[in-house]
Amino acid sequence: MAIGNLMPDTPSEPGLAGEVSDMLILGLLNTILIVGLIVTSQWDGWRLASFLALAYYGAFTFITQVETCYFLTEITVSPKLLPRLFIMGLSLPLIYIPLAILICNRWKKRDVDTENTNIVVPLKQLLLKLGIIAIIYLVIYWLAGYFIAWQNPELRAFYGSPGEIVPFFEHTYTATASTPSIKPCVP
Numbered sequence: 001m002a003i004g005n006l007m008p009d010t011p012s013e014p015g016l017a018g019e020v021s022d023m024l025i026l027g028l029l030n031t032i033l034i035v036g037l038i039v040t041s042q043w044d045g046w047r048l049a050s051f052l053a054l055a056y057y058g059a060f061t062f063i064t065q066v067e068t069c070y071f072l073t074e075i076t077v078s079p080k081l082l083p084r085l086f087i088m089g090l091s092l093p094l095i096y097i098p099l100a101i102l103i104c105n106r107w108k109k110r111d112v113d114t115e116n117t118n119i120v121v122p123l124k125q126l127l128l129k130l131g132i133i134a135i136i137y138l139v140i141y142w143l144a145g146y147f148i149a150w151q152n153p154e155l156r157a158f159y160g161s162p163g164e165i166v167p168f169f170e171h172t173y174t175a176t177a178s179t180p181s182i183k184p185c186v187p
Contacts, residue, residue, distance in 0.1 A: 006081040030092075034100055044106045052101075053093035061089025071159070146171060 017025065034056070041048055065085045068077055077085070101107050121129075146168055149155055156162060166174070 006078060006084065031100075034097060035104060038101055038104045038106055041106070044101070044109055048106060049098045049101050053097045056097060057089060057093040060092070061086065065089070075158070142172070 016022065034052070037052060038048065041052075043051065065082070068085060069082055073079070073082060150165065150171070153162070153165075156165065165171075
């Protein structure tokens with residue numbers, strides 16, 4: 001096991017439908033997502049496996065564990081556990097995705113004669129688009145964090161902000177001004 005006995009003794013919150021049902025629902029939704037991307041892709045073989053594995057790992061493991069690293073290393077996640085959380089997320093992209101491509105019969109090139117529809121995007125334009133997507137992600141993340149998660153007084157107390165909730169803009173300014181990693185962004 002990647003994480004073994006390094007997990008904290010903090011009990012997990014119950015899910016909406018129960019442990020087994022939640023895992024089945026999550027597995028079914030992930031399968032539908034992955035298979036849908038595989039069968040609709042114009043790519044096949046290693047190219048499809050590599051890009052889909054990278055995208056899946058980035059979205060489901062990397063972003064989540066970066067958040068864990070930033071917010072929870074001083075609270076519940078030990079320095080030994082953190083790198084193992086990144087390793088734990090490798091099994092799905094490295095094993096399941098190539099198997100799904102093989103099962104969907106998309107490993108070998110199809111004999112369909114189609115014209116090349118590759119879209120070439122200049123590097124500057126690609127970087128600009130990725131930068132805009134990253135900024136949009138941060139805005140959505142911050143808004144959802146405040147208007148959904150931060151409304152819970154127990155969560156605020158867990159992260160060291162007990163008591164009444166402060167207004168959005170005041171909270172945003174205080175959080176950004178007091179966080180060393182983003183302080184240079186705030187005047």
